[in-house]
Every structure is written in structure tokens, then in C-alpha cells.
């Protein structure tokens with residue numbers, strides 16, 4: 129049965145056919161990993177025909193750790209009044225972006241907690257100052273839950289918040305906070321974060337305003353494969369709607385397993401020997417391959433080196449990913465729950481791509497290809513032959 133479904137993924141004309149939720153769930157549960165990866169590689173070549181794998185030189189900025197949402201998988205946030213709270217100033221953030229410019233970066237990804245102490249002026253003053261000081265840097269800032277937090281503080285509708293932020297210089301929204309767009313799962317891990325519908329609505333509003341958006345999926349909370357596919361289906365449906373209204377939608381889909389160190393979610397399950405929590409490399413690659421096969425309307429699938437390491441991210445290219453992510457320079461949210469590698473140099477990303485048998489290309493936030501310089505002082509490996 130699984131081989132019949134896989135045979136139907138690519139039409140005789142070489143096009144990527146849409147598979148149903150039921151078929152995707154069946155593949156997730158039953159198809160051998162190598163068979164999934166082989167078809168996912170072929171699908172990647174339909175959407176990205178050259179043997180090019182992209183990367184982004186960017187930096188993360190986590191501008192405040194004050195948050196009232198208390199997600200159980202998060203070790204980054206501190207509640208208001210805690211002695212370890214911080215909120216960065218315009219000058220502090222600008223200095224960080226200066227470091228990004230020095231290495232040829234093109235995008236800052238700025239996310240923080242839902243901070244009830246910050247009014248609209250903090251965000252608009254910040255964006256206006258950063259646009260003025262760093263006009264070549266795309267500002268992808270504030271995930272949907274932060275937009276909702278600003279709406280709560282200001283009394284504005286989320287779409288109006290987005291409109292004002294865009295006017296101040298916002299380029300796009302990070303895809304964070306989607307986690308698992310299945311309300312039963314969300315209620316269990318993050319009851320104050322609101323329904324899946326909220327995340328989808330804010331993203332839809334951002335897309336209507338022509339802000340750049342991406343979609344994410346954190347998995348491994350003990351959910352079943354059908355829930356992971358349900359998450360993908362909600363994003364695929366929104367993508368259809370956005371393409372119909374706006375001509376495009378999410379640039380990419382990125383998934384990674386929940387980290388289980390140092391957070392309430394991990395602690396409350398520790399000792400229970402629940403092997404279904406988190407995910408190892410094989411399960412992660414299965415998720416990447418199924419997502420590449422499932423999304424006929426999203427062009428790019430990104431590998432996640434911060435949670436899986438560069439070696440597994442390299443194999444994710446063989447599972448259908450066409451982008452290896454970004455340099456990041458710092459990461460404080462996911463790493464607080466257990467990852468150890470929080471930055472990658474441009475040459476590390478290039479090397480990882482070349483070792484997979486592909487050509488590295490630098491891109492910007494919108495996946496436009498940029499001039500790519502491979503340092504000649506650092507010998508690069510010979511590419512291995514590309515797999516069929």
C-alpha cells in the first residue's frame with residue numbers, strides 16, 4: 129500500500145501531486161525511511177531543480193525574556209518581577225546587528241517573550257531606529273503570540289498592530305510559536321498560548337500585508353503521526369488561501385523535535401521512560417521527508433541544525449530539505465532547553481552542503497540568491513556524487 133501512495137506523489141508529467149491527509153499519515157506510520165527519502169529527494173528537485181542548497185547569514189536577537197505565557201517546554205522566559213529579567217535597548221540591539229553586518233548578514237530574526245510592560249512605542253521606535261541605522265538588514269521580528277501580546281497591551285486588533293509595525297519597518301514574522309497546531313496538544317503543553325486558530329489568523333493577516341512568513345512545527349510531545357499531519361494540513365490549507373489571495377504565502381516549512389532538558393515538560397515526564405517524547409535522527413528524517421512530500425504548495429523545506437546537529441542536517445538534504453538554515457550567531461530560547469550549538473559559521477554551513485554533494489548558495493530572507501563567496505583560505509571537501 130505505501131508503495132502505491134509513493135508512486136502517486138510524482139505524476140507521469142513529472143509534477144508534484146497532492147496527497148491526502150490519510151495517505152500522508154499512512155506513509156508516516158508505515159513507509160520505510162529510505163523509500164520516503166528517495167521520493168522526497170525527487171520532489172525537492174521538482175521545486176528546486178538545480179542541485180543548490182541554500183543558507184542564510186543572519187543573527188537571532190532575543191530582545192526580552194519577560195513572558196507571561198509559561199509554555200512548559202520553555203526555559204528561556206522569566207515572569208515579570210523575576211530577578212533575571214531583561215529587555216534590550218535600541219543601542220544594545222543595534223550593536224548586535226552591527227556584528228551581523230560585519231560578517232555579511234542580511235536578516236535579523238528577533239523574538240522574545242510576551243512582555244506586558246512594553247507598549248507600542250517600544251516596538252515602533254525600535255524598528256524605525258533599526259531601519260535607519262541598518263537599511264540593508266531585513267527585520268523579521270515578533271512571532272504571532274508576541275503580536276497578540278502587543279494587541280492585548282494596546283487594545284488594537286492584531287492586523288492593526290501588524291500594519292503599524294510594517295509602517296515602522298517590519299519585513300516579516302518568524303514562524304515560531306506554531307509548535308503543534310492541534311488544540312488538544314497545545315492545551316497540554318502551553319494552555320495560555322491560545323488556539324491553533326490564533327496562530328493561523330495572525331499569519332494570514334501578515335501574509336495579506338505582504339510580510340514575509342515561514343511555518344514551523346515542533347513535534348515530539350507524545351502526539352501521534354496523525355497529529356503531525358493535521359498540523360501540516362492546517363498550514364497547507366492556509367497556504368492555498370494565501371496563494372489565492374496574495375500570489376504567495378509561507379516561504380518555507382521547518383520542523384524540529386522538542387528539547388527535553390531543563391524545562392517543565394521534560395521534568396514532568398522524566399523517569400517515565402516515555403520514548404515517544406522528543407525525536408531521534410531517524411524520526412526527524414521521517415518528519416522532513418513526509419513534509420517535503422506533503423507540501424505541494426510550499427517551495428522550501430529547511431533542515432534544523434540547532435536541534436539535530438550539522439551531521440543530521442546534512443542527511444536531511446537527502447530527505448528533501450533544500451535549505452540548511454542560518455548562522456544565527458546566538459540562540460537563547462531553544463538552547464535554554466538543551467541544545468548546545470547556538471551558532472554556525474558561513475563556512476561550516478557551506479562545508480556541510482558541499483559534503484552532501486550539492487552547491488551552497490547564500491540567500492536572503494525571501495530566498496533570493498545572493499553572491500556566494502567560498503573562502504579560498506579554507507580548503508573545501510570534494511563534493512560526493514549526488515544520490516538519485
Ligand code: SF4
Pocket residue numbers: 195196197198199202203204205240241242273
Ligand atoms: S516559548 Fe515564547 S511564549 Fe512560550 S514561555 Fe517561552 S518566551 Fe513565552
